[in-house]
Amino acid sequence: MASLTYELTLAGLAVGSAAALTGIGLVVTHRATGVLNLAHGAVAMICAYVLRQLVVVWHWPLPLGALVTLLLVAPGIGLVLDRAVFRPLARRGANPARTLVASIGVFVLLVGAAVLLWGPGAQDDAPVLLGDDPWAQLGAVVTLACLVGAATRWTRFGRELRAVIDNRPLAVLSGIDADRVAAAGWAFGSFTAGLTGVLLAPYLRLDPYGMPLLVVEVIAVAVIARMRSLPVAVAAALAIGVAQAQLTRLHPEGWAGPLLQAVGANLFVVALLVAALVLPGIGGKGRDALPPPVRSGRLPGGVWLVVGVLLLLPLGFAGSDLHTAIQVPALAVILLSLVVVAGRGGQIALGQAAYAGLGALFTALLTTRGVPGLVALGLAVPLVAAVGLLTGRPAIRRHGLALALVTLATGVAVSRFVLTQPYATAGLSLGRPAGFSDDRAFYALELLVLAGCLALVAALRRGRTGRALAALRDHEPGAEASGVPVPRLKLLAFVLGAALAALGGGLLGMGLRAFEPEAYDPVRGLLWFAAVLVLGADSLLTPLAAATLLVTLDAGPHAGAAALLLGLLAALTGRIPPLMNLLPRKAPSRNAADGEAPPTGRPAPLSISSTGARGNPGPAEGRTHPHRPARGHAPAPAPARLHAHHLTVTYPGGVSALSDVTLRLAPSRVTALVGPNGAGKSTLFDCLAGTLRPHHGRVTLDGTDITSRAAHTRTRLGIARTFQRLAVFPSLTVEENVRLGQEQGRIRTDPAAVERSLRLLGLAGRVRHEPAADLPTGVLRRVELARALAGQPHTLLLDEPAAGLDTAETAALARILAALAADGLTVLVVEHDLDLVAGIAHTVHTMEGGRIVS
């Protein structure tokens, strides 16, 4: 028994050493460049192929081949990636989402290149570099980790590396060549990838797909090390490796036995899932959704006609051509799921292949039990949607990088624990529905389903949900402040995405007349993601074009060409526009109301209607106050509507941002908050708006405690806010921005509020149809205010509303705020412009050092 334990421990150490190498490489690259390189495993795979080519095919001596592979080829790949892909992105200030897309692009590109060069099949003659002695591997890993640790601690390069990690701009200002540090990081990271590849290749199937994915699973150890600590990464890798080896001894009985065994054999996948879900500190919260598309008008109707004709063409095909074409509509439905989740919602979802696979699996399981084909497909879709709900719920709390890892880990877990397991898939058959067994009839059925799905997604994008999703993608805090229930909406996108992927997956399986797990491999999922991003994630044409491209190129003589092409384009993300943007577009349409627009197309000046700021107040509000100047005519103080009671906020590090602050905001009054930088104004503002929870104290609205209410709930209760740094949605027009405020605000049943807000802020002319992306700051401030007012709030919290406005605009804003207060609104203004404050505020509070001092 003891010897078995020893043997298994040794085997575990060997696996753990390879994982530790990967962890070291990922951590060093991330520390030097800020990039989590998903393509690390693909580099490992390429290096393993290169060594095999040199030694086995060209008969070079092993030491020479290893030296060339590890000291020239591997670092060379890293340097090329740095210069051609990641440095240009860093120079453009790309957010983590774009960088991640680039690394997925590199992954797909290298997999495609390997397929083209060496074929898709596995090679089992990779040369053995260190033998199968785990101690030698462990020794190599520990030596490497110690060398890196020592170099980081005691060399000049190490000092520079740490300076760049701590504060890159400051490091550059102090004369450090951050690009050189990043290049060294890439070269070293690729060297470790190469070492991992050549060490693992003899013991794994060396094929273009397996090793890259295996190394992706090992990202778990870098995540556990919070992308920083080498000792933690090495220890985690060895521990998981040994635990995984020891678990192979267990043979659990019962129905869950095989599943538990699969979990035990894939402990790195479990670790990745748990680490990405549980550990904070990777990715972080911020502007890390996928970038919004460049809005470029609608496609001419003729384009859709041509597309329709092209899709009907295969009905005239026969034999293998028709059989191949059958995959296109099914794949297009799967890719449509990415248009919803990634294109509209901006979420990095890398697990769609799993939902597609589950769709096919559930359909097959049901048809095997005698359920008719179409009914089985119809049942599989809600079943997978339920899985999407379960898996999406924990995922949506994560952002950017962490979300990407969670979805990827979910996809890999579903693939490993379900789709590829005999207990789930043995004895399955998947036929076509009765009446559609013929290829032509089945293709026609697929076209009908595809048309229905396209119509559904088009309606979704045009409607209220589509606007809210676009807002979520463009600016999440802004969407939340507009009243969008962000978690619920993200979940809806995930569930809808899972349902669409399941439908497409089921159709794909029926088309192939079999459940084939490889068709839903996670690597394929990455390829699909890259394809959609490259072509334009927010275009309905994208799934059709991408599906056609992928199926056609894969069916051609050069398998891997699709991956190579799409990977290359994705790696160059940010430098080439999405391909769908190159199509001709119609200019945005204008309606009759545009007649009021000034001839120049510039927004009209701000205006105040004679009936008060909001023109036609709702009877429920009973706002009958005439408009009057604020100063000197303050209404008698009313009971506080919004009340902060003894708020205290202390930031980590002991910074006391608020100390026992009490503030009353009453209706019909403008309250201003002034004070030096760092006084605590924004912190107090955030506590009132709901984006920050005070450590002590309460916030009440009309006497009801709302301290624990989320920001979007407060907006729906009538507390609207604007931001110090503009929060408008660039991919939406001015009118859509304002409509979103109405649809998500306090009173959601009064569409006329949009028009009133547009007129009040001088935005009712031609500018209403302009995408917000193209407008100057002064106009955008008005758009933000109009959006806040369109929800008919009773309380308005404005964070530096005059920032970026010229003198005339500031004066007009002052008139509007005075009128709004006269109209019954409770207004809080945090402002540095003391003239504006003096002109409108009934009460001015000064803050200093986290307290209200006057």
Ligand SMILES: Nc1ncnc2c1ncn2[C@@H]1O[C@H](COP(=O)(O)OP(=O)(O)OP(=O)(O)O)[C@@H](O)[C@H]1O
């Ligand atoms: N996320 C944070 N972590 C740590 N300290 C913070 C954080 N946010 C703010 N602080 C600190 O809390 C204090 C109050 O900051 P706050 O932003 O509320 O001030 P402010 O009056 O709004 O300043 P400004 O006018 O520059 O926006 C400052 O000392 C600031 O450095």
